[in-house]
Every structure is written in C-alpha cells, then in structure tokens.
Amino acid sequence: MATFQTLPGFREFYPDDLARRKHIFDLWRRTAHHFGFVEYDAPVLEPLELYKAKSGDEIEAQLFSFTDKGGREVALRPEMTPTVCRLVGARINALKRPVKWFSIAEFYRYERMQKGRGRCFFQLNADIFGEPGPEAEIELVALLIQCLASFGLTEQDFYIRLSDRNLWFYYLEALGLDEARIRGVLGAVDRYEKYGDEAFKAYTEQFGELDASLKAKVLAFLEIKSIEALEATLAAVGHAKLGARLADWRKLLGGLDAMGLTKFIAVDLGVVRGLAYYTGFVFEAFDRKGELRALAGGGRYDDLVEKLGGPALPAVGFAIGDMTFALLLEQRGLMPNFIQAPDVYCVIGGEAARRAAFGDIHALRAAGRRVDYPLKEVAFGKQFKLAADSGAKLALIYGDDEVAQGKVKIRDLTDRTEHEVARGDVLAVVRDFFSAG
RNA sequence: GCGGCCAUAGCUCAGUUGGUUAGAGCACAAGAUUGUGGAUCUUGGGGUCGCGGGUUCGAGUCCCGUUGGCCGCCCCA
Numbered sequence: 001m002a003t004f005q006t007l008p009g010f011r012e013f014y015p016d017d018l019a020r021r022k023h024i025f026d027l028w029r030r031t032a033h034h035f036g037f038v039e040y041d042a043p044v045l046e047p048l049e050l051y052k053a054k055s056g057d058e059i060e061a062q063l064f065s066f067t068d069k070g071g072r073e074v075a076l077r078p079e080m081t082p083t084v085c086r087l088v089g090a091r092i093n094a095l096k097r098p099v100k101w102f103s104i105a106e107f108y109r110y111e112r113m114q115k116g117r118g119r120c121f122f123q124l125n126a127d128i129f130g131e132p133g134p135e136a137e138i139e140l141v142a143l144l145i146q147c148l149a150s151f152g153l154t155e156q157d158f159y160i161r162l163s164d165r166n167l168w169f170y171y172l173e174a175l176g177l178d179e180a181r182i183r184g185v186l187g188a189v190d191r192y193e194k195y196g197d198e199a200f201k202a203y204t205e206q207f208g209e210l211d212a213s214l215k216a217k218v219l220a221f222l223e224i225k226s227i228e229a230l231e232a233t234l235a236a237v238g239h240a241k242l243g244a245r246l247a248d249w250r251k252l253l254g255g256l257d258a259m260g261l262t263k264f265i266a267v268d269l270g271v272v273r274g275l276a277y278y279t280g281f282v283f284e285a286f287d288r289k290g291e292l293r294a295l296a297g298g299g300r301y302d303d304l305v306e307k308l309g310g311p312a313l314p315a316v317g318f319a320i321g322d323m324t325f326a327l328l329l330e331q332r333g334l335m336p337n338f339i340q341a342p343d344v345y346c347v348i349g350g351e352a353a354r355r356a357a358f359g360d361i362h363a364l365r366a367a368g369r370r371v372d373y374p375l376k377e378v379a380f381g382k383q384f385k386l387a388a389d390s391g392a393k394l395a396l397i398y399g400d401d402e403v404a405q406g407k408v409k410i411r412d413l414t415d416r417t418e419h420e421v422a423r424g425d426v427l428a429v430v431r432d433f434f435s436a437g
Numbered sequence: 438g439c440g441g442c443c444a445u446a447g448c449u450c451a452g453u454u455g456g457u458u459a460g461a462g463c464a465c466a467a468g469a470u471u472g473u474g475g476a477u478c479u480u481g482g483g484g485u486c487g488c489g490g491g492u493u494c495g496a497g498u499c500c501c502g503u504u505g506g507c508c509g510c511c512c513c514a
Contacts, residue, residue: 008506061512062512112510347473384474387474397472
C-alpha cells in the first residue's frame with residue numbers, strides 16, 4: 001500500500017506518539033519557566049555558513065544542506081546554539097542580563113540512524129548569556145537535573161558528569177605544554193574511556209610520543225572523581241590560574257549542594273566533550289546503567305557569540321534530546337499511557353433526538369467541555385459501548401422518550417448510576433459534575 | 438562512509454526438503470441487539486509475502502541486486 005514511504009530517519013507521530021512527545025515538552029517547558037527562563041523560537045532553515053563558521057567545513061557532510069532558488073547555500077538547522085548566539089548577540093544591548101532563554105525545537109542531521117539517534121529529533125535548549133561566573137552553571141545544571149527529575153527519574157536513574165576544560169588547560173599549561181599539544185591531549189582524554197591507550201594514537205602521530213611522566217600525570221588527572229582529590233593534586237602545582245579555578249569549582253559544587261543536588265553530580269575529569277568551542281565547565285547527563293547514549297550535554301562557550309560576529313559575551317548552555325530521553329522514561333516505566341478521552345459522550349436516538357442533542361453538544365463544547373457522539377445513527381446498545389470505550393466520565397442520553405418529555409438522561413459511566421434532568425438544566429448539571437469531581 | 442543481522446495484514450508472528458486459492462491472535466468493522474457497558478458468538482474488510490531480476494514445471498521459501506529497518510563502527514554540534 002505504501003508507495004511513498006517516510007524518508008529514512010524521519011519520524012511520524014500518530015496520536016499516541018504525539019501524546020507522549022507533548023507530555024515531555026510540556027514538562028520541560030513548565031520546568032524551564034519555573035527557573036525563570038523565557039521561550040524563543042527561530043528559523044528551521046539557516047545559511048549554511050552559520051554552521052561552517054562554528055564547526056568548520058567538514059560539518060557540511062552531516063547537514064541537510066542545499067542551494068535554494070535564490071542561489072543561497074542553506075541548511076536545516078542541526079543545532080540551536082549558533083542561532084541563539086545570533087539572536088542574543090544582535091539585541092544584547094537591549095536585553096536585561098542575565099539572559100535566560102530556552103527553546104524546544106526540531107533539528108536535522110544527515111547521519112546514520114542508531115538507537116536514540118535519528119535524522120530528525122527534538123531538543124530542549126537552555127542557555128544563559130552575560131554571566132561569566134559559575135553562578136550560571138549552577139542555574140543550568142540545576143535546571144537540567146529538574147528537567148529529568150520532574151518526570152520521576154531519580155539519582156538511581158541518571159547522573160551528571162561534571163568536568164572542566166579550563167582546568168585541563170591550565171594544568172597542562174603548568175606541565176609545560178603549548179596550546180596545540182594541549183588540544184591534542186584533550187582529544188585523547190575525551191576518547192580514553194572508550195579506547196584506552198589507543199586514544200593517544202592521534203597525539204603521537206602529530207607530536208610524537210608523550211613524555212612518560214607527563215602521560216602518567218594526565219592519566220592520574222583523568223581519574224579524579226572528587227573536589228578533594230582535585231585540590232590535593234593541584235596543591236602540588238604552582239599556577240596562579242589554578243587557584244582561582246578551584247574557587248569556581250567550590251562555588252559551583254557548593255551551590256548545587258545547597259540546592260540538594262549533590263546526589264546527582266559526579267566530578268569526572270574524564271569528560272571534556274570533543275567540541276573545540278567549549279571554554280570552561282562541561283557537563284553531560286547519563287543513565288546510571290550506562291545502557292543509553294548521553295541524555296544531555298552542555299557547557300560554557302564564552303568565545304562563540306563573538307566568533308559568530310556578535311559582541312564578546314559569556315555564555316553557558318545545554319541541550320536535552322527527546323529520543324534517548326523517551327527511551328529512558330519507557331525503560332523505567334515512567335511514560336504514562338495517555339488516554340485522550342472526551343468528558344461527555346452522547347447517546348442519541350432518532351433524527352429528532354439528534355437535532356435536540358446537537359444544540360446541547362455545541363453549547364457544551366463552546367463552554368469548554370470535550371464532547372463526542374456517534375456521527376451516524378448507531379444502535380443504542382452499541383452506543384453505550386462506544387460511550388464506555390471513549391473513556392468519557394458522563395453519558396448524556398438523548399433517547400426519543402427523553403426528548404419527547406423535554407428531558408435528558410445523565411449516566412455516570414464510572415458508577416453506572418443515572419438520572420434525568422430537564423433539557424434546560426443540562427449545561428449546569430454537567431458543569432457542576434465536573435467542578436465537583 | 439563501513440560491517441553484521443533482518444523484511445509475510447495496522448500490530449505480534451506462523452508458514453514443513455521449493456508444491457493447490459498465504460494463515461492465526463490482537464486491532465478494526467458489521468450482525469446477533471430501535472433503549473443500557475469493557476463479555477461472548479457469527480461474519481467481514483484488509484496482503485503486488487519491501488521492490489526488481491534470476492534459477493525452476495512451480496518461489497513467501499533458493500540466488501543476485503536494490504530499498505528500508507535494527508545493531509555496531511566513524512561521527513555525535
């Protein structure tokens with residue numbers, strides 16, 4: 001039957017699927033509002049150059065890009081960060097700081113599909129602009145945690161790995177490495193968890209073997225899993241920036257602790273995220289069982305707004321994708337079963353009864369009730385079954401007998417009781433039933 | 438871009454060494470049932486067996502190709 005099929009990696013949302021998606025979005029949106037973030041949206045199609053400027057020319061291979069009829073090179077957005085940088089950068093002089101913005105939007109990447117990854121997906125993006133200190137990170141990490149926890153997920157289900165590219169930078173600098181070598185080492189650190197010693201291969205090819213004692217220090221640093229271990233390690237290294245950076249760490253962890261969120265946080269310098277544009281704290285959310293892809297990721301990108309042509313503006317942000325997150329909710333039994341039920345279902349007799357019912361049906365709907373009825377004449381017995389199947393709380397029965405007497409029979413489908421009311425009282429009775437219930 | 442596995446009804450699947458008109462459960466619909474429920478019974482609609490080619494007297498079944506899916510690699514903004 002299906003001559004035309006969905007493009008690979010694209011998703012169709014049948015009503016049940018859309019109900020689940022909406023559930024996620026609604027809670028994300030509400031949570032972001034609770035944290036004082038305001039919502040924005042932006043174009044799905046952007047100049048290709050916007051993404052090249054941020055990520056380099058190679059990015060084009062991962063994009064849905066094409067030339068439009070005006071000869072412009074364009075791409076479907078693969079992420080929100082460059083866009084929001086442009087929006088905020090353009091109006092920063094008029095915006096009250098800190099700028100706390102979020103969006104829920106769809107993104108497109110030309111990639112091979114995998115579990116938890118398609119060619120289109122939705123993300124919650126939340127960012128704070130204009131705040132250089134760790135106060136911004138406290139807000140965002142707390143928001144990220146609550147965006148997961150508000151679905152019923154606990155510290156048994158997920159955790160946030162917290163790391164710091166600055167600290168790595170300063171530490172490696174103190175060990176005498178130049179910037180190129182530092183980036184090389186960070187690349188290896190990012191891959192170390194997965195590949196072990198193999199992760200240093202690229203570094204070795206570019207710069208030669210990393211000095212053994214240096215490598216030992218890198219590996220020891222990578223293993224650091226607490227602020228205490230961090231302080232102990234850095235105490236031995238004399239470097240002015242490191243002391244200030246440690247103060248930032250204490251402020252961040254102290255703030256999160258005061259919010260009662262320490263149980264979700266794992267200090268883990270093994271996470272640096274591959275992205276070259278991160279400039280400070282980075283964090284990623286994972287399921288505790290380690291079965292799924294990352295749930296969310298974020299970090300500080302103080303240079304990006306300027307790099308994209310805006311003013312110098314510090315920024316931190318994160319994104320949660322909907323696919324892996326939905327998988328986790330389903331695995332933990334936290335995805336509700338949505339029944340899209342009317343409030344009231346009408347059981348209707350012949351043509352005269354139908355005309356009588358229509359007046360009330362429309363009035364009830366206009367008053368904000370969800371009302372449904374069989375479009376065509378259906379046997380009474382069947383209609384009661386339809387009423388029960390619909391999930392409605394009340395059935396209004398417009399039989400020929402009732403209509404002839406100017407009455408409507410109201411059946412409570414939950415306890416199967418019923419009583420008759422005058423036609424003119426139906427709206428009030430229904431309203432009272434639902435306001436009491 | 439690379440590798441492994443897979444593809445039969447809306448869903449879950451059966452289909453013998455290749456052999457009549459491709460089946461079941463669930464779901465959907467009609468009837469039993471012109472006035473009272475999620476049950477039951479009866480009946481029905483729905484399939485180019487992903488698509489194309491090949492082997493064969495004969496292909497859902499075997500072979501090749503292709504498209505799509507799942508899983509992994511690369512990547513992951």
